[in-house]
Amino acid sequence: MMNLKEMFQLSDRGASDLKKGIFACTLTNLSLMLSVVVTVQIFLEILKPLTGEDVSWNKMWMLFGAGVIAVVLHFFCCKNDYRKTYVSCYTAAEDSRIRIAELVRKFPMSVFNDKDLTELTTNMMGDCASIEHSLSHIVPPLMANAISCTLICICVMIFDWRMGLSIFCTLPLSFLIIFGSRKIQERGSRKQTEAKLKASEEEQEYLDGIRIIKSCHLDGEKFSQLNDALKVLKKQSIHMELGTSVFISAAQFVLQAGIGITVYVGVHLLTGGSITILPLLLSLVIVCRMYGPILTILTLLPMLFHTLVSTRRMRDLAGIPIMEGRTDVPFPDYTITFDHVDFAYNKEPVLKDVNTVIPEGRITALVGPSGSGKSTMSRLIARFWDVERGTVAIGGVDVKTLDPEYLMGMMSFAFQDVTLFGDTVWNNIKIGNPNATDEQVLAAAESACCNEFVKRLPDGYQTLLGENGSTLSGGERQRISIARALLKDAPVILLDEATASLDPENEVLIQSAISHLIQGKTVLVIAHRLRTIADADQILVLDNGEIIETGTHEQLMAQDGLYRRLYQIQAKSLEWAV
Ligand code: ADP
Secondary structure (H helix, E strand, C coil): CCCHHHHCCCCHHHHHHHHHHHHHHHHHHHHHHHHHHHHHHHHHHHCHHHHCCCCCHHHHHHHHHHHHHHHHHHHHHHHHHHHHHHHHHHHHHHHHHHHHHHHHHHCCHHHHHHCCHHHHHHHHHHHHHHHHHHHHHHHHHHHHHHHHHHHHHHHHHHHCHHHHHHHHCCHHHHHHHHHHCHHHHHHHHHHHHHHHHHHHHHHHHHHHCHHHHHHCCCHHHHHHHHHHHHHHHHHHHHHHHHHHHHHHHHHHHHHHHHHHHHHHHHHHHHHCCCCCHHHHHHHHHHHHHHHHHHHHHHHHHHHHHHHHHHHHHHHHHHCCCCCCCECCCCCCCCCEEEEEEEEECCCCEEEEEEEEEECCCCEEEEECCCCCCHHHHHHHHCCCCCCCEEEEEECCEEHHHECHHHHHCCEEEECCCCCCCCCEHHHHHHCCCCCCCHHHHHHHHHHCCCHHHHCCCCCHHHCECCHHHCCCCHHHHHHHHHHHHHHHCCCEEEEECCCCCCCHHHHHHHHHHHHHHCCCCEEEEECCCHHHHCCCCEEEEEECCEEEEEECHHHHHHCCCHHHHHHHHHHHHHHHHC
16 A cells, blocks of 8 residues: 555655644544534433433533533634644645656656657646645545544444444445546546646647747637647546546435434334434434535545546656766866767667767867757767767766766856746846856856847846747847856857857857857857858768768868868858848
């Protein structure tokens, strides 16, 4: 039997908090039973004239006082319950969310390849929300009701086992209905979750591509895809609710048949002289009071089954092996070597027996046709993926043995698809080195030629950028990413030159920013425009995953190879552009 910690992917603190929440909830339930006991006692006292005895008013006042104490006690139990259940359960849920986010950070990039990003987002947001709800609203009351009902059941059995049996005889059958239909309920939940995923995917695609959709008049087609996904979601949600509530209603109906059975058995025993009227009345009070919490259990159980679908997916996510490694390896130098490297994303080989050295403190350019494997080489250096055969090493240290975050500390990236956060320009630059002083941030921004456009922004460096910096031009975004990299001052720089042609002014500014960035560093630049890398110390020409030429611009131009052909094609296209 899986424990609560594993079931809900909780931290140690979360599991212990949840247990405290369950205990507090049980106390609240039992404190409620105190008022039932007092009510029954008052009942017995009032009915004394039936057996020819007198009502004791002293006892009645005492019972009244006990009732007030029971209410006060119940109030304090509720207060404690609220603090323990909600505060600690939401804290446990918060821990879970943070743990999942940390886990995702350590996933190999191949996970993001296999799993849709929407699926991951839904996993994190939807499943966390569903677990949060069950930790606060389902598990504690469910467990507490189960514990208090069992205790009360034992007491009733001791009081009069025949009445006890008649009260609880329908219980096993009603639970059998709920547990027996679990597979059907879970199937409904799974289908609904799949439909939710599909609908989120469609919604995201629709919103992300809204510009293209409008410009290409795809409104009708794309909207109908989204509409269809939402219709399926509606259908699956209704099926899921129906599939669950049918069984809940049936179980509740069966359980409540117990009231009739209790009355029948009670009256039968009373007329047979086996019991007096008082135990009968007491049993009727208990049957009415007890069925409430049991009905709650019958309703909460299917909700728990629904949540278990989410927790199972969460467990699968937590089971994905993360990338780990050493964090204490010193690098004697920052020369990067590829030694007999083979790599494939799926089955199709992308890099084939790559052998090369990217020397320290020099600029190495990677050129080749689109899809030849240039970006893949830079991703392998940063250990976004692990190679299948051969080694990628920095200063002789195999990157496979290093913790990805430690490795990342050695590198700065300036890619063309820059990610900017919905924060100020200043903070977007400071991400490069959160400990940098204001002077260092300003100097980096200046060297990266950001000053010129930041001055035009309404609040300068304190201007808030829209989501992913959508208010800035491509060149401006790239300059912010270069400022970030400058601030980080890492010894290895991986650059991906922009493919889209920038206006001449922007291009000059970016070139100037880059020249500041790469001074004295080990640089690998993925070049798309060959004239910009004519001064590189070394040029590697990749074709179809293999390095087919290596040399300086002059050496490669002297050969009649791919580099020369690519260079001539680009020179021609430049003439056309002019
Ligand atoms: P380049 O940078 O030279 O244009 P890439 O290294 O990006 O080439 O890609 C090399 C090959 O790997 C291409 O055929 C591309 O389709 C494939 N590829 C790139 N990224 C992925 C990925 N994440 N998953 C699967 N295949 C990929």
